[in-house]
Amino acid sequence: MDKFPSGVEPEAFARELDRLELVSRLAETSRNLFDEGPHLISTAELPWGDTVRELAIEVTRRFIHGETWITGGGAREMEAEIVQWMGGLLGAPEPAGFLTSGGSESNMCAILTAKRRAGRRGGSVVFPDNGHYSLYKLCHMFDLDPIAVPAPAGQLHLVDPEAIEAAIRPDTIAIIATAGTWAYGSIDPIEAMGEIALRHGLYLHVDGAFGGYILPFLERSGYDRNIAPWDFRVPGVCSISADLHKNGMAPPPAGSLYFRDASLLALAKEICPPNGTMTGTRGTGPIAGAWTMVKLLGEAGYTAVSLKSMAMRDEIVRGVGEIDGVDVYPGSQINMSLIYSDTLDLRPVAEELRGRGWMFAARAIPAPVGVVVVPMPHNDGQIPAFLDDLREAVKSAPALPDSTAEADLEKVSSYGF
Ligand SMILES: Cc1ncc(COP(=O)(O)O)c(C=O)c1O
Structure with a gap:
Protein backbone atom coordinates (compact mmCIF):
# COMPACT_ATOMS: atom_id res chain seq x y z
CA MET A 1 0.00 0.00 0.00
CA ASP A 2 1.38 3.42 -1.01
CA LYS A 3 -0.98 5.53 1.00
CA PHE A 4 -3.81 5.26 3.51
CA PRO A 5 -7.22 6.60 2.43
CA SER A 6 -6.43 9.87 4.22
CA GLY A 7 -3.38 10.31 1.98
CA VAL A 8 -0.90 9.52 4.78
CA GLU A 9 2.04 7.35 3.70
CA PRO A 10 2.90 4.31 5.89
CA GLU A 11 6.52 5.43 6.45
CA ALA A 12 5.44 8.96 7.35
CA PHE A 13 2.90 7.52 9.78
CA ALA A 14 5.57 5.31 11.41
CA ARG A 15 7.88 8.33 11.78
CA GLU A 16 5.10 10.40 13.31
CA LEU A 17 4.34 7.62 15.78
CA ASP A 18 8.01 7.43 16.78
CA ARG A 19 8.05 11.18 17.37
CA LEU A 20 4.85 11.15 19.43
CA GLU A 21 6.16 8.25 21.50
CA LEU A 22 9.38 10.13 22.09
CA VAL A 23 7.67 13.30 23.31
CA SER A 24 5.48 11.14 25.57
CA ARG A 25 8.71 9.69 27.05
CA LEU A 26 6.96 6.35 27.43
CA ALA A 27 10.16 4.37 27.29
CA GLU A 28 11.82 6.33 30.12
CA THR A 29 9.90 4.83 33.01
CA SER A 30 13.00 4.44 35.14
CA ARG A 31 13.32 8.23 35.63
CA ASN A 32 9.62 8.73 36.04
CA LEU A 33 9.01 9.28 39.73
CA PHE A 34 5.37 10.10 39.24
CA ASP A 35 3.15 8.28 36.83
CA GLU A 36 0.02 6.21 36.57
CA GLY A 37 -0.04 2.96 34.65
CA PRO A 38 1.25 -0.59 34.47
CA HIS A 39 4.50 0.07 36.29
CA LEU A 40 5.25 -3.37 37.46
CA ILE A 41 8.68 -4.63 36.49
CA SER A 42 10.77 -7.54 37.70
CA THR A 43 13.05 -6.73 40.62
CA ALA A 44 14.84 -8.94 43.12
CA GLU A 45 11.75 -8.82 45.38
CA LEU A 46 9.21 -9.07 42.52
CA PRO A 47 10.68 -11.66 40.11
CA TRP A 48 7.27 -12.14 38.41
CA GLY A 49 6.89 -8.40 37.69
CA ASP A 50 7.62 -8.44 33.93
CA THR A 51 5.48 -11.52 33.29
CA VAL A 52 2.47 -10.10 35.11
CA ARG A 53 2.85 -6.72 33.39
CA GLU A 54 3.10 -8.28 29.94
CA LEU A 55 0.03 -10.43 30.58
CA ALA A 56 -1.96 -7.38 31.75
CA ILE A 57 -1.05 -5.59 28.51
CA GLU A 58 -1.82 -8.65 26.39
CA VAL A 59 -5.22 -9.18 28.03
CA THR A 60 -6.04 -5.46 27.63
CA ARG A 61 -5.32 -5.82 23.91
CA ARG A 62 -7.32 -9.03 23.66
CA PHE A 63 -10.46 -7.32 24.98
CA ILE A 64 -9.79 -4.03 23.18
CA HIS A 65 -12.80 -4.15 20.87
CA GLY A 66 -15.26 -4.93 23.65
CA GLU A 67 -17.77 -2.59 25.24
CA THR A 68 -19.67 -3.19 28.46
CA TRP A 69 -23.04 -3.57 26.75
CA ILE A 70 -23.64 -6.27 24.11
CA THR A 71 -20.13 -7.78 24.22
CA GLY A 72 -19.62 -7.01 27.90
CA GLY A 73 -20.33 -10.43 29.42
CA GLY A 74 -16.72 -11.21 30.29
CA ALA A 75 -15.90 -7.71 31.45
CA ARG A 76 -18.90 -7.59 33.75
CA GLU A 77 -17.74 -10.82 35.40
CA MET A 78 -14.23 -9.44 35.78
CA GLU A 79 -15.56 -6.20 37.25
CA ALA A 80 -17.74 -8.09 39.74
CA GLU A 81 -14.76 -10.20 40.79
CA ILE A 82 -12.62 -7.11 41.48
CA VAL A 83 -15.43 -5.44 43.43
CA GLN A 84 -16.05 -8.52 45.61
CA TRP A 85 -12.37 -9.00 46.36
CA MET A 86 -11.33 -5.42 47.02
CA GLY A 87 -14.63 -4.42 48.62
CA GLY A 88 -14.10 -7.30 51.05
CA LEU A 89 -10.54 -6.21 51.82
CA LEU A 90 -11.87 -2.73 52.51
CA GLY A 91 -14.24 -4.21 55.08
CA ALA A 92 -17.55 -3.82 53.23
CA PRO A 93 -20.13 -6.18 54.78
CA GLU A 94 -21.83 -6.52 51.38
CA PRO A 95 -19.36 -5.29 48.69
CA ALA A 96 -20.95 -3.48 45.76
CA GLY A 97 -19.57 -1.07 43.19
CA PHE A 98 -18.08 -0.67 39.74
CA LEU A 99 -14.97 0.27 37.79
CA THR A 100 -14.58 3.84 36.53
CA SER A 101 -12.19 5.86 34.42
CA GLY A 102 -10.29 6.98 37.52
CA GLY A 103 -10.35 8.91 40.77
CA SER A 104 -12.22 11.94 39.42
CA GLU A 105 -15.13 9.91 38.06
CA SER A 106 -15.25 7.78 41.22
CA ASN A 107 -15.55 10.90 43.38
CA MET A 108 -18.25 12.25 41.08
CA CYS A 109 -20.30 9.04 41.23
CA ALA A 110 -20.00 8.96 45.02
CA ILE A 111 -21.31 12.50 45.39
CA LEU A 112 -24.12 11.91 42.91
CA THR A 113 -25.11 8.98 45.13
CA ALA A 114 -24.95 11.23 48.20
CA LYS A 115 -27.15 13.76 46.40
CA ARG A 116 -29.68 11.08 45.55
CA ARG A 117 -29.66 9.88 49.14
CA ALA A 118 -30.19 13.41 50.45
CA GLY A 119 -33.01 13.84 47.92
CA ARG A 120 -32.36 17.52 47.30
CA ARG A 121 -31.12 19.96 44.68
CA GLY A 122 -28.06 22.08 45.43
CA GLY A 123 -26.47 22.02 48.86
CA SER A 124 -22.88 21.87 50.08
CA VAL A 125 -20.06 19.39 50.57
CA VAL A 126 -17.49 19.68 53.37
CA PHE A 127 -13.91 18.45 52.93
CA PRO A 128 -10.39 19.27 54.15
CA ASP A 129 -8.74 21.78 51.81
CA ASN A 130 -5.99 19.28 51.03
CA GLY A 131 -8.63 17.36 49.02
CA HIS A 132 -7.92 16.75 45.32
CA TYR A 133 -9.05 19.36 42.78
CA SER A 134 -11.61 16.89 41.43
CA LEU A 135 -13.65 17.65 44.58
CA TYR A 136 -13.95 21.32 43.60
CA LYS A 137 -14.67 20.26 40.03
CA LEU A 138 -17.55 17.97 40.98
CA CYS A 139 -19.09 20.66 43.20
CA HIS A 140 -19.09 23.06 40.24
CA MET A 141 -20.52 20.38 37.98
CA PHE A 142 -23.30 19.33 40.34
CA ASP A 143 -24.32 22.74 41.70
CA LEU A 144 -22.93 22.14 45.19
CA ASP A 145 -20.97 24.61 47.33
CA PRO A 146 -17.48 23.33 48.13
CA ILE A 147 -16.70 24.05 51.80
CA ALA A 148 -12.96 23.46 51.98
CA VAL A 149 -11.75 23.40 55.57
CA PRO A 150 -8.14 24.56 56.00
CA ALA A 151 -5.69 22.46 57.94
CA PRO A 152 -3.71 24.36 60.61
CA ALA A 153 -0.61 26.26 59.39
CA GLY A 154 2.49 24.09 59.56
CA GLN A 155 0.30 20.99 59.51
CA LEU A 156 -1.21 21.15 56.03
CA HIS A 157 -1.60 17.38 55.88
CA LEU A 158 -3.92 16.99 58.85
CA VAL A 159 -7.23 18.76 59.32
CA ASP A 160 -8.82 19.21 62.73
CA PRO A 161 -12.09 17.20 62.86
CA GLU A 162 -13.67 19.88 65.05
CA ALA A 163 -13.17 22.34 62.21
CA ILE A 164 -14.92 19.89 59.87
CA GLU A 165 -17.91 19.65 62.19
CA ALA A 166 -18.04 23.42 62.63
CA ALA A 167 -18.16 23.89 58.83
CA ILE A 168 -21.30 21.77 58.35
CA ARG A 169 -24.30 23.82 57.22
CA PRO A 170 -27.99 22.90 57.23
CA ASP A 171 -27.73 22.28 53.45
CA THR A 172 -24.65 20.00 53.70
CA ILE A 173 -25.22 16.62 52.07
CA ALA A 174 -21.81 14.96 52.39
CA ILE A 175 -18.32 14.98 53.87
CA ILE A 176 -15.37 13.81 51.81
CA ALA A 177 -12.23 12.46 53.49
CA THR A 178 -9.04 11.35 51.76
CA ALA A 179 -6.82 8.34 52.39
CA GLY A 180 -3.58 9.29 50.67
CA THR A 181 -3.91 13.07 50.28
CA TRP A 182 -2.41 14.80 47.29
CA ALA A 183 0.42 15.62 47.79
CA TYR A 184 1.09 14.86 51.46
CA GLY A 185 0.21 11.16 51.36
CA SER A 186 -1.55 11.53 54.70
CA ILE A 187 -4.82 10.01 55.86
CA ASP A 188 -7.55 12.32 57.14
CA PRO A 189 -8.92 11.67 60.67
CA ILE A 190 -11.56 9.34 59.23
CA GLU A 191 -12.76 7.71 62.47
CA ALA A 192 -13.64 11.13 63.86
CA MET A 193 -15.14 12.22 60.53
CA GLY A 194 -17.25 9.03 60.52
CA GLU A 195 -18.69 9.90 63.92
CA ILE A 196 -19.45 13.42 62.71
CA ALA A 197 -21.15 12.08 59.57
CA LEU A 198 -23.35 9.74 61.62
CA ARG A 199 -24.18 12.45 64.14
CA HIS A 200 -25.37 14.78 61.35
CA GLY A 201 -26.90 12.10 59.11
CA LEU A 202 -24.42 12.87 56.31
CA TYR A 203 -22.94 10.71 53.57
CA LEU A 204 -19.19 10.13 54.06
CA HIS A 205 -17.09 9.33 51.00
CA VAL A 206 -13.40 8.40 51.27
CA ASP A 207 -11.20 9.36 48.32
CA GLY A 208 -8.67 6.53 48.28
CA ALA A 209 -7.45 7.19 44.74
CA PHE A 210 -3.82 6.87 45.84
CA GLY A 211 -4.16 5.07 49.17
CA GLY A 212 -6.80 2.50 48.25
CA TYR A 213 -4.53 -0.03 46.57
CA ILE A 214 -1.66 0.25 49.06
CA LEU A 215 -3.01 0.89 52.58
CA PRO A 216 -4.87 -2.43 53.03
CA PHE A 217 -1.68 -4.33 52.14
CA LEU A 218 0.65 -2.21 54.28
CA GLU A 219 -1.67 -2.64 57.21
CA ARG A 220 -1.99 -6.42 56.82
CA SER A 221 1.77 -6.84 56.29
CA GLY A 222 2.48 -5.12 59.61
CA TYR A 223 4.68 -2.51 57.82
CA ASP A 224 2.82 0.33 59.51
CA ARG A 225 1.03 -0.42 62.74
CA ASN A 226 -0.11 3.19 63.03
CA ILE A 227 -2.64 3.15 60.21
CA ALA A 228 -5.87 4.10 61.96
CA PRO A 229 -9.04 2.52 60.53
CA TRP A 230 -10.06 4.53 57.45
CA ASP A 231 -12.21 2.10 55.43
CA PHE A 232 -15.63 0.45 55.91
CA ARG A 233 -14.59 -0.57 59.43
CA VAL A 234 -15.44 3.04 60.27
CA PRO A 235 -19.23 2.89 60.65
CA GLY A 236 -20.07 6.19 58.90
CA VAL A 237 -18.14 5.46 55.67
CA CYS A 238 -20.59 5.00 52.77
CA SER A 239 -18.19 4.70 49.80
CA ILE A 240 -14.49 4.43 48.98
CA SER A 241 -12.72 5.12 45.70
CA ALA A 242 -9.44 3.40 44.85
CA ASP A 243 -7.50 3.75 41.60
CA LEU A 244 -6.24 0.63 39.90
CA HIS A 245 -4.18 2.79 37.52
CA LYS A 246 -2.24 4.21 40.47
CA ASN A 247 -1.06 1.74 43.13
CA GLY A 248 -3.16 -1.02 41.53
CA MET A 249 -0.46 -1.11 38.80
CA ALA A 250 -3.09 -1.46 36.04
CA PRO A 251 -3.11 0.20 32.59
CA PRO A 252 -5.19 3.41 32.56
CA PRO A 253 -8.02 4.25 32.61
CA ALA A 254 -8.96 2.16 35.64
CA GLY A 255 -10.49 3.46 38.83
CA SER A 256 -13.01 1.82 41.15
CA LEU A 257 -15.75 2.83 43.53
CA TYR A 258 -16.95 0.59 46.37
CA PHE A 259 -20.14 1.02 48.39
CA ARG A 260 -20.88 -0.25 51.87
CA ASP A 261 -23.87 -2.19 50.53
CA ALA A 262 -26.04 -2.81 47.50
CA SER A 263 -28.67 -0.24 48.49
CA LEU A 264 -26.15 2.57 47.86
CA LEU A 265 -25.18 1.05 44.51
CA ALA A 266 -28.89 0.99 43.64
CA LEU A 267 -29.06 4.75 44.34
CA ALA A 268 -26.02 5.32 42.10
CA LYS A 269 -27.74 3.38 39.32
CA GLU A 270 -30.93 5.40 39.70
CA ILE A 271 -29.06 8.59 38.92
CA CYS A 272 -26.52 7.10 36.47
CA PRO A 273 -28.17 4.15 34.72
CA PRO A 274 -27.36 1.42 33.90
CA ASN A 275 -24.10 0.86 35.84
CA GLY A 276 -23.81 3.81 38.21
CA THR A 277 -20.92 5.22 36.15
CA MET A 278 -20.81 8.67 34.55
CA THR A 279 -19.72 7.09 31.30
CA GLY A 280 -22.11 5.08 29.13
CA THR A 281 -20.10 2.74 26.94
CA ARG A 282 -16.92 1.64 28.68
CA GLY A 283 -14.10 -0.12 26.87
CA THR A 284 -13.61 -3.59 28.26
CA GLY A 285 -9.83 -3.55 27.57
CA PRO A 286 -8.93 -1.55 30.71
CA ILE A 287 -11.33 -3.61 32.84
CA ALA A 288 -9.65 -6.79 31.59
CA GLY A 289 -6.18 -5.31 32.20
CA ALA A 290 -7.08 -4.34 35.77
CA TRP A 291 -8.66 -7.74 36.40
CA THR A 292 -5.46 -9.44 35.20
CA MET A 293 -3.41 -7.49 37.75
CA VAL A 294 -5.82 -8.34 40.56
CA LYS A 295 -6.11 -11.98 39.54
CA LEU A 296 -2.38 -12.56 39.19
CA LEU A 297 -1.15 -10.47 42.11
CA GLY A 298 -3.79 -11.12 44.76
CA GLU A 299 -3.10 -10.11 48.33
CA ALA A 300 0.40 -11.63 48.37
CA GLY A 301 1.47 -9.84 45.17
CA TYR A 302 0.04 -6.45 46.13
CA THR A 303 1.69 -6.75 49.54
CA ALA A 304 5.08 -7.36 47.91
CA VAL A 305 4.54 -4.45 45.49
CA SER A 306 3.44 -2.15 48.33
CA LEU A 307 6.47 -3.02 50.45
C1 LIG B 1 -6.42 11.97 46.03
C2 LIG B 1 -6.79 11.96 44.58
N1 LIG B 1 -8.08 11.86 44.22
C3 LIG B 1 -8.47 11.83 42.93
C4 LIG B 1 -7.54 11.91 41.92
C5 LIG B 1 -8.00 11.92 40.48
O1 LIG B 1 -7.67 10.77 39.80
P1 LIG B 1 -7.78 10.66 38.22
O2 LIG B 1 -6.76 11.60 37.66
O3 LIG B 1 -7.53 9.24 37.94
O4 LIG B 1 -9.17 11.09 37.82
C6 LIG B 1 -6.18 12.00 42.23
C7 LIG B 1 -5.16 12.08 41.16
O5 LIG B 1 -4.00 12.30 41.39
C8 LIG B 1 -5.79 12.04 43.60
O6 LIG B 1 -4.51 12.17 43.96
Missing part, protein backbone atom coordinates in the same frame (compact mmCIF):
# COMPACT_ATOMS: atom_id res chain seq x y z
CA LYS A 308 8.78 -2.44 47.48
CA SER A 309 7.26 1.00 46.81
CA MET A 310 7.55 1.92 50.50
CA ALA A 311 11.18 0.78 50.67
CA MET A 312 11.94 3.30 47.90
CA ARG A 313 9.86 5.97 49.62
CA ASP A 314 11.82 5.38 52.83
CA GLU A 315 15.09 5.64 50.91
CA ILE A 316 13.94 9.02 49.56
CA VAL A 317 12.93 10.24 53.03
CA ARG A 318 16.29 9.20 54.51
CA GLY A 319 18.28 10.72 51.62
CA VAL A 320 16.40 14.03 51.58
CA GLY A 321 16.90 14.25 55.35
CA GLU A 322 20.66 14.33 54.74
CA ILE A 323 20.47 17.26 52.29
CA ASP A 324 20.68 20.69 53.95
CA GLY A 325 17.79 23.02 53.21
CA VAL A 326 15.19 20.51 52.03
CA ASP A 327 12.78 18.26 53.87
CA VAL A 328 10.00 15.79 53.22
CA TYR A 329 6.66 17.09 54.43
CA PRO A 330 5.62 15.01 57.45
CA GLY A 331 2.62 12.74 57.70
CA SER A 332 2.82 10.55 54.58
CA GLN A 333 1.55 7.00 55.14
CA ILE A 334 1.86 5.90 51.51
CA ASN A 335 4.51 5.91 48.75
CA MET A 336 4.23 9.66 48.22
CA SER A 337 6.70 12.31 49.33
CA LEU A 338 6.43 16.08 49.04
CA ILE A 339 9.96 17.52 49.02
CA TYR A 340 9.88 21.17 50.09
CA SER A 341 11.94 23.87 51.76
CA ASP A 342 11.33 26.46 54.48
CA THR A 343 14.42 28.42 53.51
CA LEU A 344 15.20 27.86 49.80
CA ASP A 345 13.40 28.69 46.56
CA LEU A 346 13.10 25.28 44.90
CA ARG A 347 11.92 26.58 41.50
CA PRO A 348 15.39 26.41 39.91
CA VAL A 349 15.86 23.02 41.58
CA ALA A 350 12.72 21.71 39.92
CA GLU A 351 13.94 23.10 36.57
CA GLU A 352 17.35 21.51 37.04
CA LEU A 353 15.83 18.12 37.89
CA ARG A 354 13.59 18.33 34.84
CA GLY A 355 16.64 19.21 32.77
CA ARG A 356 18.35 16.07 34.04
CA GLY A 357 15.44 14.02 32.75
CA TRP A 358 13.50 13.40 35.97
CA MET A 359 9.73 13.27 35.73
CA PHE A 360 7.78 14.23 38.83
CA ALA A 361 4.81 16.35 39.82
CA ALA A 362 5.09 19.74 41.44
CA ARG A 363 2.88 21.70 43.73
CA ALA A 364 2.65 25.39 44.58
CA ILE A 365 1.86 24.67 48.25
CA PRO A 366 3.97 25.20 50.30
CA ALA A 367 4.92 28.15 48.05
CA PRO A 368 6.62 28.61 45.75
CA VAL A 369 7.06 24.95 44.83
CA GLY A 370 7.40 21.45 46.21
CA VAL A 371 8.58 18.40 44.30
CA VAL A 372 6.18 15.45 44.54
CA VAL A 373 7.45 11.92 43.95
CA VAL A 374 5.54 8.64 44.05
CA PRO A 375 8.05 5.79 43.75
CA MET A 376 6.86 2.49 42.31
CA PRO A 377 8.63 -0.75 41.37
CA HIS A 378 9.80 0.59 38.00
CA ASN A 379 12.01 3.06 39.91
CA ASP A 380 14.08 0.18 41.30
CA GLY A 381 17.67 1.30 41.68
CA GLN A 382 16.99 4.91 40.63
CA ILE A 383 16.72 6.58 44.02
CA PRO A 384 20.48 7.10 44.64
CA ALA A 385 20.82 8.87 41.26
CA PHE A 386 17.79 11.03 42.02
CA LEU A 387 19.19 11.98 45.43
CA ASP A 388 22.58 12.83 43.89
CA ASP A 389 20.92 15.13 41.34
CA LEU A 390 18.74 16.71 44.03
CA ARG A 391 21.80 17.30 46.27
CA GLU A 392 23.64 18.98 43.37
CA ALA A 393 20.67 21.09 42.32
CA VAL A 394 19.95 22.29 45.87
CA LYS A 395 23.54 23.65 46.21
CA SER A 396 22.72 26.55 43.88
CA ALA A 397 19.17 27.20 45.11
CA PRO A 398 18.57 30.84 46.08
CA ALA A 399 17.02 31.84 49.41
CA LEU A 400 13.24 31.88 49.63
CA PRO A 401 11.93 35.29 48.48
CA ASP A 402 9.92 37.35 51.01
CA SER A 403 6.86 37.10 48.86
CA THR A 404 6.11 34.95 45.85
CA ALA A 405 4.49 36.92 43.06
CA GLU A 406 1.52 35.46 41.23
CA ALA A 407 3.37 35.72 37.92
CA ASP A 408 6.18 33.52 39.24
CA LEU A 409 3.73 30.94 40.41
CA GLU A 410 2.30 30.60 36.92
CA LYS A 411 5.39 28.71 35.91
CA VAL A 412 4.80 26.24 38.71
CA SER A 413 1.39 25.30 37.40
CA SER A 414 3.02 23.96 34.26
CA TYR A 415 4.50 21.19 36.43
CA GLY A 416 1.10 19.99 37.58
CA PHE A 417 -1.16 20.54 40.52
